[in-house]
Amino acid sequence: MTKAFNPRGKTLDDLAAVADQFKPQGTVLDIQEYGNGNVHDTFLVTLDSNGEKHFILQRINTQVFRQPELVMQNMRTVTEHVLTRLRHAPVSDGRRWEVPRVLVTEDGRDHWMDPGGSFWRAISFIDAAQSFDTIQGMEHAGEVGIALGMFQSLISNLPIERLADTLEGFHITPRYLRHFDEVLAKSGAGKSLEVQYGLRFVSERRVWAHLLEDARAQGRLWLRPIHGDPKVNNVMIDTATWQAVAMVDLDTVKPGLVHYDLGDCLRSCCNPLGEETERWETVCFEPDLCRAILRGYLSLASDFLTENDYEYLFDSIRLIAFELGLRFLTDYLEGNVYFKVRHPEHNLARALVQFKLTESIESQAAVILAIIQDVR
Numbered sequence: 001m002t003k004a005f006n007p008r009g010k011t012l013d014d015l016a017a018v019a020d021q022f023k024p025q026g027t028v029l030d031i032q033e034y035g036n037g038n039v040h041d042t043f044l045v046t047l048d049s050n051g052e053k054h055f056i057l058q059r060i061n062t063q064v065f066r067q068p069e070l071v072m073q074n075m076r077t078v079t080e081h082v083l084t085r086l087r088h089a090p091v092s093d094g095r096r097w098e099v100p101r102v103l104v105t106e107d108g109r110d111h112w113m114d115p116g117g118s119f120w121r122a123i124s125f126i127d128a129a130q131s132f133d134t135i136q137g138m139e140h141a142g143e144v145g146i147a148l149g150m151f152q153s154l155i156s157n158l159p160i161e162r163l164a165d166t167l168e169g170f171h172i173t174p175r176y177l178r179h180f181d182e183v184l185a186k187s188g189a190g191k192s193l194e195v196q197y198g199l200r201f202v203s204e205r206r207v208w209a210h211l212l213e214d215a216r217a218q219g220r221l222w223l224r225p226i227h228g229d230p231k232v233n234n235v236m237i238d239t240a241t242w243q244a245v246a247m248v249d250l251d252t253v254k255p256g257l258v259h260y261d262l263g264d265c266l267r268s269c270c271n272p273l274g275e276e277t278e279r280w281e282t283v284c285f286e287p288d289l290c291r292a293i294l295r296g297y298l299s300l301a302s303d304f305l306t307e308n309d310y311e312y313l314f315d316s317i318r319l320i321a322f323e324l325g326l327r328f329l330t331d332y333l334e335g336n337v338y339f340k341v342r343h344p345e346h347n348l349a350r351a352l353v354q355f356k357l358t359e360s361i362e363s364q365a366a367v368i369l370a371i372i373q374d375v376r
């Protein structure tokens with residue numbers, strides 16, 4: 001996971017000075033860029049310490065999260081809620097379950113603004129655990145499902161009024177469609193064959209793409225606290241037991257439909273080639289992985305799911321894959337203003353992966369629906 005050091009305009013000394021704001025229990029030995037996040041800049045800080053040897057340092061992308069203070073507020077609300085709950089009722093099967101903690105500055109603040117106006121925060125590191133960018137097999141899939149079920153069930157009694165909406169429109173597919181139309185109207189002529197395929201793909205599904213929001217408007221589905229980004233590499237796996245031990249990346253914890261979470265988790269995990277593959281033509285959705293994830297998930301989530309929730313499960317898998325493809329394609333057409341890219345065509349390639357995955361989900365609808373029936 002750790003990549004070669006790339007300070008993004010900051011020297012190691014600059015970053016160490018930022019890290020020092022968060023009262024590390026020891027001297028900073030090393031700072032490396034960490035993980036594959038598409039939005040923030042993330043670093044792993046290593047300390048010379050007898051206590052915790054690592055923590056995560058992040059520069060928040062304030063172009064995406066316009067009110068980063070609210071992101072931190074939500075994160076504190078959620079972690080405190082979960083820790084209190086776990087103190088009163090520890091996880092029943094004795095599994096290790098951890099919650100990333102927000103680290104504070106000398107004066108007790110949950111972030112630090114550098115003189116250039118960048119918003120920095122620090123989060124504890126989940127030790128003796130690792131995450132993977134692609135699914136490693138059936139057992140891993142089952143553990144990812146358990147992690148999502150555990151996370152949602154631990155926050156299921158947190159009133160949504162206590163969570164701010166930190167990213168308006170997040171996972172509201174009709175809003176992404178509207179934005180796509182605006183961007184398309186402004187973009188020039190001369191579209192490559194891949195872009196034409198993408199445009200056709202979107203236009204053939206736009207009426208259907210309203211269905212989750214319609215169900216919400218009709219009162220068939222309702223808002224609950226959700227993770228918002230439960231993709232495969234946000235689940236930490238214990239390196240000794242191979243059990244899931246934590247869900248990280250709590251930026252998008254906010255009120256939403258649990259369907260966004262489940263759809264996102266399944267579109268991420270059931271694509272064994274991963275969302276960054278260059279072999280987009282061969283991307284497919286693996287139903288056996290879907291079964292393993294749903295089994296793990298429902299072992300904890302079946303208590304709070306309703307009949308209507310089940311009714312929209314298949315569509316949510318299809319929809320979130322489609323939606324992410326739409327978001328990547330829009331960003332490509334807009335000039336890569338949202339997701340970080342390594343080359344100009346990166347977001348187009350990512351969009352094609354999600355569209356191929358959507359096609360694979362559609363062509364296996366009967367199989368996936370049967371699995372949903374089966375695991376209930």
Ligand code: GN1
Pocket residue numbers: 036037038039040064228229231249252264275324
């Ligand atoms: C973004 O930054 P990262 O990798 O945690 C995005 C998710 C996407 C994901 C796709 C706030 O998450 O919605 O599913 O990329 N987060 C935001 O990899 O837009």
Ligand code: MG
Pocket residue numbers: 229249251252
């Ligand atoms: Mg994220």
